[in-house]
Amino acid sequence: MANFLLPRGTSSFRRFTRESLAAIEKRMVEKQARGSTTLQESREGLPEEEAPRPQLDLQASKKLP
Numbered sequence: 001m002a003n004f005l006l007p008r009g010t011s012s013f014r015r016f017t018r019e020s021l022a023a024i025e026k027r028m029v030e031k032q033a034r035g036s037t038t039l040q041e042s043r044e045g046l047p048e049e050e051a052p053r054p055q056l057d058l059q060a061s062k063k064l065p
Contacts, residue, residue, distance in 0.1 A: 014020050
């Protein structure tokens with residue numbers, strides 16, 4: 001959640017130029033490279049997730065317990 005918070009003030013705004021676009025693309029590539037390795041590492045050793053199954057005892061006309 002902290003990654004989504006932007007700093008306040010004028011320092012968080014930059015002019016959109018070719019150089020700033022290149023910096024944005026570079027950050028995106030780095031983030032994707034980090035994300036793919038951490039995602040693979042986090043999934044190693046974990047069991048496969050089962051798909052959720054419907055509960056047959058719950059119906060539209062029944063009241064919840």
